[in-house]
Amino acid sequence: MTHEFEVRESIEIEATPEQVWEAIATGPGVDSWFMGRNEIEPGEGGRTRMTLAGMTEEATVTAYEPGKRFAYRSDESPEGTFMAMEYLIEGRQGGGTVLRMVHSGFLGDDWEAEYEAMSVGDLMYLRKLAVYLKHFPGRISTFNLFAVGPQVPADRAWAAFGDALGLPGAPAAGAAVRLSVEGLPAAGGVVEWADRGFVGVRTDGGLYMLLHGHLDTVVVEYHHYTGDLDTGRLETAWGTWLERAFA
Incomplete structure (x- = not known):
């Protein structure tokens, strides 16, 4: 039906x-x-x-x-x-x-x-x-990441997002962050929005969205706009983070 x-x-x-x-x-x-x-x-x-x-x-x-x-x-x-x-x-x-x-x-x-x-x-x-x-007006994404993680409760996802962003508590719009994921250089950024399970983070080179979405699934999205990028390294690092953060 x-x-x-x-x-x-x-x-x-x-x-x-x-x-x-x-x-x-x-x-x-x-x-x-x-x-x-x-x-x-x-x-x-x-x-x-x-x-x-x-x-x-x-x-x-x-x-x-x-x-x-x-x-x-x-x-x-x-x-x-x-x-x-x-x-x-x-x-x-x-x-x-x-x-x-x-x-x-x-x-x-x-x-x-x-x-x-x-x-x-x-x-x-x-x-x-x-x-x-x-x-990023006029720029086109040269690489898109869409990494799907496990299904977890919202509080676990929110805590893991805050930890990856170097925040002492839950992410909030306007917060300055230090994005730190093992295998990647740390990157400064700012939380553009944090609402209803979605966190948008802008860095100098691109735009992340960390989300706790449909069926309680954790997803990491990234669009890269500037300079060279080791795409294999980035994919591996975020894949490892999803495994370890919710083990």
């Missing part, structure tokens, strides 16, 4: 409508703040593809108005489930942009847990988009 759903969010972004469009309607732009590797064929009727953890999800572009509106709808599953995304871009007089998002469709039997995860996660990814465009 399918269940209809809809999530609506909006956010103010310190960027032009053109910059927001590039970030939501082009593959490299989406790569720079969202999950996986993305391809977007421009124009209504174009196809989109997101590849993550060896799986590829495809969709069809249903609206394509540069600088104004972008929408797509995923292919329908045999059970009749699908998701659709619509972004509305509104430039503000004096600068800045308001981005409105509508996430809708039909979910399957596990719809309650999925809906709860999306109702939180959608806003958190919009926050990540806003931080990306404010602090």
Whole structure:
């Protein structure tokens, strides 16, 4: 049995409508703040593809108005489930942009847990988009990390996040941090947001999001924008951290 759903969010972004469009309607732009590797064929009727953890999800572009509106709808599953995304871009007089998002469709039997995860996660990814465009405008992520850890209670995840960030307590927005993970050089940064199981941390070279998400799963995401990076070393270090922090 399918269940209809809809999530609506909006956010103010310190960027032009053109910059927001590039970030939501082009593959490299989406790569720079969202999950996986993305391809977007421009124009209504174009196809989109997101590849993550060896799986590829495809969709069809249903609206394509540069600088104004972008929408797509995923292919329908045999059970009749699908998701659709619509972004509305509104430039503000004096600068800045308001981005409105509508996430809708039909979910399957596990719809309650999925809906709860999306109702939180959608806003958190919009926050990540806003931080990306404010602090790394014009830069494209050269490497994306998406490391999945175990399923643990929220208090354990929050304590481990604080420990990795060199904080005496739980992470809080505005806190200066010293990101320290064995196998990587320590890096200074700042907590951009900490809310409902999600912590966004900006460093000089990139943007981290540590999250306690769907089904109590811990995930570490990272987008790298500047200079060279030993990607193998970074992947190994965070993989080891996930194993040891929650052993």
